[in-house]
Amino acid sequence: MPSMTPDAATPMVKATDVHKHFGALHVLRGVSLTVARGEVVAVLGPSGSGKSTLLRCLNHLETIERGCIEIAGKTLAHPDATGLARYPSESEARRICQHTGMVFQHFNLFPHLTVLQNLIEAPMTVRKRARAEVVPLAEALLAQVGLADKRDAWPARLSGGQKQRVAIARALAMQPDILLFDEPTSALDPELTAEVLRTMRQLAEQRMTMLVVTHEMAFAREVAHRVVFMDQGRIVEDRPAADFFAAPRHERARAFLASLA
Amino acid sequence: MDYLLRILPPLLDGAGVTLGLFVLTLALSLPLGLALALARLSRLAALRGAVSGFIWLMRGTPLMLQLLFVYYALPFVPVVGVRLPDYPSAVVAFTLNYAAYFAEILRAGIQSIDRGQYEGAKALGMSHAQTMRRIVMPQVWRISLPPLANETITLVKDTSIIYVLALNDLLRAARGIVQRDFSITPFVVAAAFYLLTTLVLTWVFQRLERHHAEHDA
Numbered sequence: 001m002p003s004m005t006p007d008a009a010t011p012m013v014k015a016t017d018v019h020k021h022f023g024a025l026h027v028l029r030g031v032s033l034t035v036a037r038g039e040v041v042a043v044l045g046p047s048g049s050g051k052s053t054l055l056r057c058l059n060h061l062e063t064i065e066r067g068c069i070e071i072a073g074k075t076l077a078h079p080d081a082t083g084l085a086r087y088p089s090e091s092e093a094r095r096i097c098q099h100t101g102m103v104f105q106h107f108n109l110f111p112h113l114t115v116l117q118n119l120i121e122a123p124m125t126v127r128k129r130a131r132a133e134v135v136p137l138a139e140a141l142l143a144q145v146g147l148a149d150k151r152d153a154w155p156a157r158l159s160g161g162q163k164q165r166v167a168i169a170r171a172l173a174m175q176p177d178i179l180l181f182d183e184p185t186s187a188l189d190p191e192l193t194a195e196v197l198r199t200m201r202q203l204a205e206q207r208m209t210m211l212v213v214t215h216e217m218a219f220a221r222e223v224a225h226r227v228v229f230m231d232q233g234r235i236v237e238d239r240p241a242a243d244f245f246a247a248p249r250h251e252r253a254r255a256f257l258a259s260l261a
Numbered sequence: 262m263d264y265l266l267r268i269l270p271p272l273l274d275g276a277g278v279t280l281g282l283f284v285l286t287l288a289l290s291l292p293l294g295l296a297l298a299l300a301r302l303s304r305l306a307a308l309r310g311a312v313s314g315f316i317w318l319m320r321g322t323p324l325m326l327q328l329l330f331v332y333y334a335l336p337f338v339p340v341v342g343v344r345l346p347d348y349p350s351a352v353v354a355f356t357l358n359y360a361a362y363f364a365e366i367l368r369a370g371i372q373s374i375d376r377g378q379y380e381g382a383k384a385l386g387m388s389h390a391q392t393m394r395r396i397v398m399p400q401v402w403r404i405s406l407p408p409l410a411n412e413t414i415t416l417v418k419d420t421s422i423i424y425v426l427a428l429n430d431l432l433r434a435a436r437g438i439v440q441r442d443f444s445i446t447p448f449v450v451a452a453a454f455y456l457l458t459t460l461v462l463t464w465v466f467q468r469l470e471r472h473h474a475e476h477d478a
Contacts (some may be wrong), residue, residue: 104377234266
């Protein structure tokens, strides 16, 4: 259970030589990545470079064929004698992935539930916690993302920025050790993007471990401790954010930054 | 007026038969239809194929033929051969037939739910069963309500074909009196009864839809 917090030295994510295909397409070609507790890591790169797929493999939305994935010190996937990745039982994999929370590009809020119900659903059905115990936590999280007054609203009534902040609060309600963000602002107007980034910045200040796939260079520059740059299924740079933005080493990274300038 | 009061008791008996068959069929075919819909989407190809075949059979032959088959032919079928009395025969035939239609409505509903809903639930640690029960099915019900209402209203009127098994439903009772008394009043009463039932169903489904539509901004 995530409540049994692993010690500070254990990496929250440790992926080693991960390979993944979609049919004939080799989307992850030997990716290795470690994220320490309290670290904020931005994953950058052109579209199709495998950023989102990597994130989705870390919380078992996709399975890998080769390599090893450890989440908070627990093994989600490891190679067997032939080198192919093996997974534990579905329920065990689910338990391991409870260390992770995920925020999606398209929010994926549950439209038939109110904002509060979206937050308390998983703690109640998955963790079997009592409603009376979960509601105060959910209300505190809504206050934290600035949406206390939307407690009983339906998701369809919210702006995109509000939806994404609810989605962040919903992920936090499961008290994960690391939050994975899959292009959280790509579906939003600049104005709404700002309010979501503000919330993410607050989380970073509270020392939340975050792995963020994003196109928001300002966020990566100002909030991330490290930048991981991916290209064609490989991590081609993995350096402190300040160093990366000062002088990207890799040719593709330089071209990428130039194209955004 | 006197005449109306005189013909009402046999017509009400008929209405009882009609309503009974309607309620039983609905109560049995909805759960069966849901099971078929889920089986139709199963990962097991053999199960998918079997269910597709069953749905094809049920939608591809007349309900009256199925009714006659269950009553007259089923006793002679090896292994499953059972002789059912007339009323249970009707319930079985109607349930199988309507389950096939409900299955297709619910299958379409389930398939219309965005993949993001499953992923959102999975990322929160919910099992597949929890996701279906708590996240997917409540949305499927809402989407499926209008077509389910349609089928349900059709069912009320379809029940009238059980006259072929000489069951005294509302329409057969009315026809008996018409032939005896040379008056069309029983037909008018029967029509009024069907219309009333449909009105009540329409109202119930409207309430359900409105209840579920609340969250659609």
